[in-house]
Amino acid sequence: DQQVKQNSPSLSVQEGRISILNCDYTNSMFDYFLWYKKYPAEGPTFLISISSIKDKNEDGRFTVFLNKSAKHLSLHIVPSQPGDSAVYFCAASAGGNKLVFGAGTILRVKS
Amino acid sequence: EPEVTQTPSHQVTQMGQEVILRCVPISNHLYFYWYRQILGQKVEFLVSFYNNEISEKSEIFDDQFSVERPDGSNFTLKIRSTKLEDSAMYFCASSQADEQYFGPGTRLTVT
Numbered sequence: 001d002q003q004v005k006q007n008s009p010s011l012s013v014q015e016g017r018i019s020i021l022n023c024d025y026t027n028s029m030f031d032y033f034l035w036y037k038k039y040p041a042e043g044p045t046f047l048i049s050i051s052s053i054k055d056k057n058e059d060g061r062f063t064v065f066l067n068k069s070a071k072h073l074s075l076h077i078v079p080s081q082p083g084d085s086a087v088y089f090c091a092a093s094a095g096g097n098k099l100v101f102g103a104g105t106i107l108r109v110k111s
Numbered sequence: 112e113p114e115v116t117q118t119p120s121h122q123v124t125q126m127g128q129e130v131i132l133r134c135v136p137i138s139n140h141l142y143f144y145w146y147r148q149i150l151g152q153k154v155e156f157l158v159s160f161y162n163n164e165i166s167e168k169s170e171i172f173d174d175q176f177s178v179e180r181p182d183g184s185n186f187t188l189k190i191r192s193t194k195l196e197d198s199a200m201y202f203c204a205s206s207q208a209d210e211q212y213f214g215p216g217t218r219l220t221v222t
Contacts, residue, residue, distance in 0.1 A: 032209045043115070043202050043213035044154065051209075089154065096209050097167050098144070098156040 003027045004092050006102035015111045019077040023090030023102055026071065030092040034099065035064060035075045038087045047088075048075070080109045113137045115214035117203050123220045124193055132188045132217045134203030143186045144204040144211060145178065147171075154202065160186065193221045 005024045013019045021035075031052040036044035050057040050064045050073070057064050063076045077084055090102040116135045124130050136143050145157040158168045160178055177189045186205075190197055198221045204211040 034210065036213070041215075043117075043215045046210050046212055049210055091154075093209065097159055098169070099146075099154075099211060100156070101154040103153050 003030075004090055004100050004102040006088075006090055006105050008105050009103075010106040010108070012108045012110060013080045015082055015109055016079045019075075019080045019084065019107055019109065021075040021077075021088050021090075021105050021107065023073045023075075024071060025073075025092050027092070027094065027100075028071070029094040030100075032093045032096065033064070033066060033073050034091045034093075035062075036089045036091060037084075038089060038104070044089055077107075080107075082109050082111045085109045113139075115203055115205055115212055117201075117214035117217050119217060120215065121218045121220070123222065126195060126221055127192050130190050130193055130219065132190075132201050132203075132219070134186045134188075134214055135184050136186055136203065136205030137207075137212060138184070140205035140207050140212075142166075142206045142211075143178075143180070144206075145188045146202045146204060146213075147199040148202070148216075149196075149199040157188075190219075193219075195221050197221050 034049040035047045037047050038044045048059050048062045048064050050066050055066050066073045085108050087104045089104045091099040118133045143160040148154045156169050158172045159166045175191045179187050200216045202216045203214045
């Protein structure tokens with residue numbers, strides 16, 4: 001199932017700088033997109049979401065951008081902190097039911 | 112802050128045995144889900160449950176799987192006759208709207 005793709009397996013960023021995590025999707029029926037953060041041996045933690053009627057949603061240090069024409073979304077974290085080091089999953093839903101997840105991107109924030 | 116809880120955290124069982132994984136969703140949520148993540152693979156949807164019935168299920172969710180909400184708080188996943196390939200992390204999630212909140216997971220090991 002390749003409907004949601006996170007093409008970068010890992011990303012390394014210096015503390016204080018911006019982290020940009022990317023996600024592409026193929027299913028044009030997706031109308032809601034979410035980002036989750038996951039630490040080892042824990043469940044995914046909801047971070048931020050965006051509806052397909054918007055192109056940007058901001059919550060503190062986290063901003064999600066949606067480009068529907070390109071079927072692309074990104075998560076910006078600024079400034080990045082060492083505690084942000086985790087696996088980040090992009091997920092999408094069509095009609096508010098099951099989530100389809102990407103493979104995840106490992107973010108390492110170096111102090 | 113309310114959270115989804117799951118028990119047990121780790122379950123070891125022999126092939127062919129029945130297992131029941133338990134979840135307590137967030138109390139005012141109406142939609143319940145099970146997902147699983149096989150080691151090294153994506154988080155994948157198993158089943159969604161609303162108003163005391165299954166609303167959607169994946170191809171993985173065959174006759175060996177069942178879900179139940181036996182009382183007002185618990186939500187269970189039963190695997191009747193476990194196979195080696197059922198070994199995975201199983202995550203319960205609940206939602207009130209579009210954002211799904213996940214539990215910490217149960218690691219199921221089938222030997």
